[in-house]
Amino acid sequence: MFLPTTREEMNRLGWDRLDVILVTGDAYIDSPFIGVAVIGKVLLDAGYRVGIIAQPETETGDDIARLGEPLLFWGVTGGSIDSMVANRTAAGKRRRTDDYTPGGINNRRPDRAVLVYANLIRSRWKKTCPIVLGGIEASLRRIAHYDFWSDRVRRSILFDAKADYLLYGMADRSVLELAGALAAGADPRIVRGLCYASREMPGRAVELPPFEAAAGDRTAFTEMFHLFYRNTDPVTAGILAQKQDDRYLVQNPSPLLLSTAELDHVHDLDYERSAHPHYLRQGEIRALETIRFSIATHRGCYGECNFCAISVHQGRTVRWRSRESILREAERIVAHPEFKGTIHDVGGPTANMYAIECSRKERKGSCASRRCLYPKVCPKMGVDHGAQIELLRDLRRIKGVRKVVVASGIRYDMILADRTNGVNYLRELIRHHVSGQMKVAPEHSEKKVLTLMGKPGSETLLAFRELFQRLNEREGRRQYLTYYMIAAHPGCTREDMVRLRRFCSDSLRLLPRQVQVFTPTPSTYSTLMYWTGRDPFSGEPCFVEQSVAGREEQKQVLTRHGGGTKKEAAGTFPRKKRSVRPRGHRGER
Ligand code: SF4
Known part of the structure; x- marks a missing residue:
């Protein structure tokens, strides 16, 4: 109802x-x-x-x-x-x-x-x-x-x-x-x-620097954000208090995570999978088409990209639903009168984190001085895509399901780190779950920018691309990768964007279309860098492009036909004419 x-x-x-x-x-x-x-x-x-x-x-x-x-x-x-x-x-x-x-x-x-x-x-x-x-x-x-x-x-x-x-x-x-x-x-x-x-x-309570200090002093603001971020894990978080005017803002510890049974129950409730008729009558609601026949398998993300707020909102611990609950939801979708046979997405904030979590984190909370995926995938994560392969196979077997798409983002570093089932999982995606293109989000190529983003280096992307192409060839498919990039992230200069363009042209053999100008949204580490002009982990100053024109120009360097200035374009690209579409992957652009 x-x-x-x-x-x-x-x-x-x-x-x-x-x-x-x-x-x-x-x-x-x-x-x-x-x-x-x-x-x-x-x-x-x-x-x-x-x-x-x-x-x-x-x-x-x-x-x-x-x-x-x-x-x-x-x-x-x-x-x-x-x-x-x-x-x-x-x-x-x-x-x-x-x-x-x-x-x-x-x-x-x-x-x-x-x-x-x-x-x-x-x-x-x-x-x-x-x-x-x-x-x-x-x-x-x-x-x-x-x-x-x-x-x-x-x-x-x-x-x-x-x-x-x-x-x-x-x-x-x-x-x-x-x-x-x-x-x-x-x-x-x-x-x-x-x-x-x-x-x-x-x-x-742990007292955060008061609002007056945090608002007026960037060092105090940085200290406040570190304390805040460290207190987001439900296992270890304390009560936080911040004086604002003559009162305290008090934040109780994060809610305890739902168990699998509790998460199943939330998803088993009776949802109409539609907009209320009053709103539906007023016109098409685009978001509905994306989510209507999609399935959320889990919550949380331990990727901790510095520009993303999911770790502060959903948490760094992944909790997932049981296979039975997900299959029940798929059966309900199939019974929907408007279902045409395609489940549009099976995933979460990051698709391939389903059923993969560190047992130490579940007992003791997130590590204070290490990250789970950066700079390398932590061996304690025990990455194994086996459960996801089984789930996807079960979904495909449901009568009435013609296609199951995995449209949520994929962490390719996790696929490469999975010695048991990484290749099997990617092969499964290529065979059944990618509709012509797979989205990946390297975001940049330059080491210093990637470090500030908390993302793996470009060598990991190239290793994944090579594996993706090899499997595609073996499978006789013409799938391609779509790359998401960010311009004007703190630490990124125009010259870094020129180098990114060169990397895309020389190593990826294309110019990405999915380029976003960094937006400093509230409560992320990247926003902290934008505001303070410093790397919050080393304390070193970092360049921040703040002008609207300069930020847009960074994007244009990557997307504009012919690149930056004529001189840059001449110096950036080989003079001989080169196809941007490698053989066998004609759609990769
Ligand atoms: S041990 Fe590794 S995987 Fe586990 S919480 Fe710490 S960094 Fe993450």
């Missing part, structure tokens, strides 16, 4: 009042890929009456009032993407399109949606029940953070929104604990994964 979005829908369920109202910046898509739908269904499953107000208009406040006032709390999220990222390009221009809005036109999500919605509720009901922030926008802005769009360090979004609580990370466990505490009239401030404001600093 869809959660009610109007009074009439509440009446049909026989509900005169709701316990919880969720407000979101996306159209209401009832899918296990949409956080607000998952939270709603988890609460519903526990017996709470939950309604959703999606993309409310913000002028009159009529939309926000249409379900009345909840008994327990308001849950507010900006949607599946931080509203500033959703609304603005890396150059600061307003985006025209929005994949989570009917018709695809970006006209329904306000900038800083979490603040706008919380203020909308507060202006309508001065003394309402608690307002609880959640979702990616709130999660990554939970402590003092650098905000690219205003070019300054901002306070916790909890303080700016005048909300009562904030649930960070994957909140399906903590939201139940919070609802239980509020329903029982108990103090919810012991709930893991919760942030709140306090006049006092809690006893055992």
Whole structure:
């Protein structure tokens, strides 16, 4: 069932009042890929009456009032993407399109949606029940953070929104604990994964540099971020406290990770896999097509790329579903009247981390001084793709499934590190699960830039490319690799982009089309580098291209026909004419 979005829908369920109202910046898509739908269904499953107000208009406040006032709390999220990222390009221009809005036109999500919605509720009901922030926008802005769009360090979004609580990370466990505490009239401030404001600093808390210091001093900001990052593992995290004005922002330790059985239960709940008819009538919602017949197999990522916030939001420990639960979901997909035979994706933040995790980490937490995949794959990870091969085979055997695609990103360094099943897994992908092209994300070629990104060196990419081509030839296929690159990452100069172009031309024999200008999103190490102009691990200064023109120019160096200047182009490329399409891989471009 869809959660009610109007009074009439509440009446049909026989509900005169709701316990919880969720407000979101996306159209209401009832899918296990949409956080607000998952939270709603988890609460519903526990017996709470939950309604959703999606993309409310913000002028009159009529939309926000249409379900009345909840008994327990308001849950507010900006949607599946931080509203500033959703609304603005890396150059600061307003985006025209929005994949989570009917018709695809970006006209329904306000900038800083979490603040706008919380203020909308507060202006309508001065003394309402608690307002609880959640979702990616709130999660990554939970402590003092650098905000690219205003070019300054901002306070916790909890303080700016005048909300009562904030649930960070994957909140399906903590939201139940919070609802239980509020329903029982108990103090919810012991709930893991919760942030709140306090006049006092809690006893055992680790104190972060105060907001004033972090905002005004880049060394203090760096110290704050290191402390924050080290306290994101649920096994080892302590309580954090940061003084902001005359109060403390208190962050309780991360929520405990769900067990396989609990994760299975969340995914086995009744999702419509569609947008609510009210939104569907208004036009096509592009995101729905991507997620409708896809399956999430796991959560978390131990890749720890420095520009990515997943480790701060979902965590560095991968938790996965049982094969049985995934197969049950595939059977439900097959039974869907609009299913045409293709499962569009089977994966997670990184596709090939399913069922691979370090047992030491599960017992003792992430290592403080090492990373799991960088600079090399840690042997303790025990990488073996065997379980994934079995899962994919089982999915292919389901009657009604014609094709199973693995569209989520692949860590090719893990494939190379798997001496038992790495080649078997890649062969399986090439034979059955790649639709002409496989996406990989080397992001750059230059060692110093890759080091700042926390990504493996280009020799690993070339080794993988060679293996990919060899297997393709053996299989008689013409699949190709698509490379994702980043321009203007901290540490990257224009000359580095010229060298990247030369690497692509000489070694990859193509110029990538998927080139993104680095956007400093909140709470990543790369954003810390952007703001401080330093490598936070060595303390050394690093070049940062901050001008809009310079950042765009870096991208152009790689994408522009003929490369940078004429002189550079002449010096960069061999004079003899060379095809960008190697034999046997004509599509690789
Ligand atoms: S031992 Fe290796 S794989 Fe395990 S948590 Fe530490 S770095 Fe990661």
